[in-house]
Amino acid sequence: MTTSFAQSDALRSEVDRRLRTFVDRQRPLVSGPELSPLLTTAEDFLAGGKRLRPAFCYWGWRGAGGGDDPAIFTAAASLELLQASALIHDDVMDASDLRRGKPAAHRRFQALHERSGWRGSAVQFGEGAAVLLGSLLLVWSGEMWRTSGLPTEALAAAEPVYDLMRTELMCGQYLDLLEQAHGENTFDSALRVALHKSGKYSVEQPLRLGLTLAARGQEPWIDRLCVEYGQKVGIAFQLRDDVLGVFGDPAETGKPAGDDLREGKRTMLIARTLSAASDRQAGEVRLLLGDPGLNADGVERLRTIIEETGALAASEEMIKRYLDDALNSLEQAPITPGAREALAELAVAATSRRS
């Protein structure tokens, strides 16, 4: 495992470097005292992150026989711009204050407005600026992808995957809004949202992009690997997210303790809790979940119920089972040994992370 772990570190610095190069190319267009807050906020957002999506894309490419072409780092890194765009818009939609322990983009622009003593609503200015910055990064992600320097035929082969991924992302996020609005979520509906919002977009499609780029097209074994490994790791990744949103350590997640509970997020973990809860427990969950003023005692009480109903243990069990399935399907796939090792390690990292 040592080799590929070292490779992951190297991959992360390549991705960082390509992102800096791309942003530097845009700098002249977004400079001066007026526009530079857009760029500064973008740079701050791009500096963080685990670079999981670029890693799945890169190892897909290598797995299907792609060489160590510098252009693949650029293409893979472009997925981080897409992710930054989604996070910035997400935080506006959820009215979240924090992202990775620092103010969300819309809060930063709001603070700029307040600090400058401008007229009008600072909140509205902050949200508007964050919507624009998110759209700018969405546009940039496509530009970075297309200008990565990969051969035209490779890009053409992967283009339908790329387009589909972005449509699925927007639709998945809308399904998530609906799921929160419907309220009466079931495990199945939460699972469907997890697959569409995060499973496909975080793991399956980045992997498929890399495989398709290198193989110059889709093939049955690619589809099998993307579904059997990609979707399973993606859902386990989201399950881990659900667990961290309730039990995560604020020092590691950069979010307040029990933040998902205060937001009232309807996750697979919560759906499982409600379906296994006694009437009394279900009543307590409905009362506390989504209370913006939920304090440490309330968080603790909800955590206890989630444990008592067995929902936490069932989620951990499901993560483990999905991970095992994913690792098994890796064994069957006709990919290079180096990629198999790296993808196995990535699957573990994505599902056992602490932030």
Added chain:
Amino acid sequence: MTTSFAQSDALRSEVDRRLRTFVDRQRPLVSGPELSPLLTTAEDFLAGGKRLRPAFCYWGWRGAGGGDDPAIFTAAASLELLQASALIHDDVMDASDLRRGKPAAHRRFQALHERSGWRGSAVQFGEGAAVLLGSLLLVWSGEMWRTSGLPTEALAAAEPVYDLMRTELMCGQYLDLLEQAHGENTFDSALRVALHKSGKYSVEQPLRLGLTLAARGQEPWIDRLCVEYGQKVGIAFQLRDDVLGVFGDPAETGKPAGDDLREGKRTMLIARTLSAASDRQAGEVRLLLGDPGLNADGVERLRTIIEETGALAASEEMIKRYLDDALNSLEQAPITPGAREALAELAVAATSRRS
């Protein structure tokens, strides 16, 4: 003029048809009772509009010798998806209720939430859904452009223009937010916003896209025409917008009378009014402008001041001068006679419109 006006009608139906075909291609991905409101709202938005941007793109293509390739209609029509995206996001940012006489996208999703009796804030749901729909249309515009069927070399030649246009659009909209927030706008700062937000994106860059696609690259005469005709028509277009926002007929604009006044929009027209106003007039403008409860008397009072200061006449004079300059530069450009006639007519239509 009869010939090219008939051509314009034909062009509009081609654009409409290509948009319907593209949306139909996406339909399977955005179907079912949950996702279909995204598609319905998109279709409603795409059904309206003057198709000016596609027209500038198409006539740029023809002007530089491009043939009647069906693919150019698709590529040009993709600019309407970009425009729909910008309008949907704009209405969220401005908290506008109406667009073309019908509820803005975020208000429709808000109404869906209310009608369905869902939990949580209907306003927040509406805004979130509209942000996602705007992003979806932004993504689709790029997809439609790239899959238009135009030759790869043509698309490659125009790609830098396309990328630049989208970055300029986001930056221009941010400058507009700043202009509204700064409050103390001057004519020069409002002119700069008009150029960046609307001039470049509505006229100059669509035209440049068409010219560059057909010429397979930038050339000095293309740049000259885009600056001298494109920017002038673009600014005159925005000046007409400013005038319509104050004096427009609600039956034609689809917005309440004096809507820009109620919103407190800092336009070139308002900057000119303030710079020519007496102390008393300036005081009245500052008092009334941006008052959300501004009534018909207030609108009438502001209109009178805008006329008395000469700001309205000066704006009409500037529109006329810019239009004359643009028509002169058309005469010098080495483009086909049919395109010259059509672009002259488009310049008039864009600057004398009533909605």
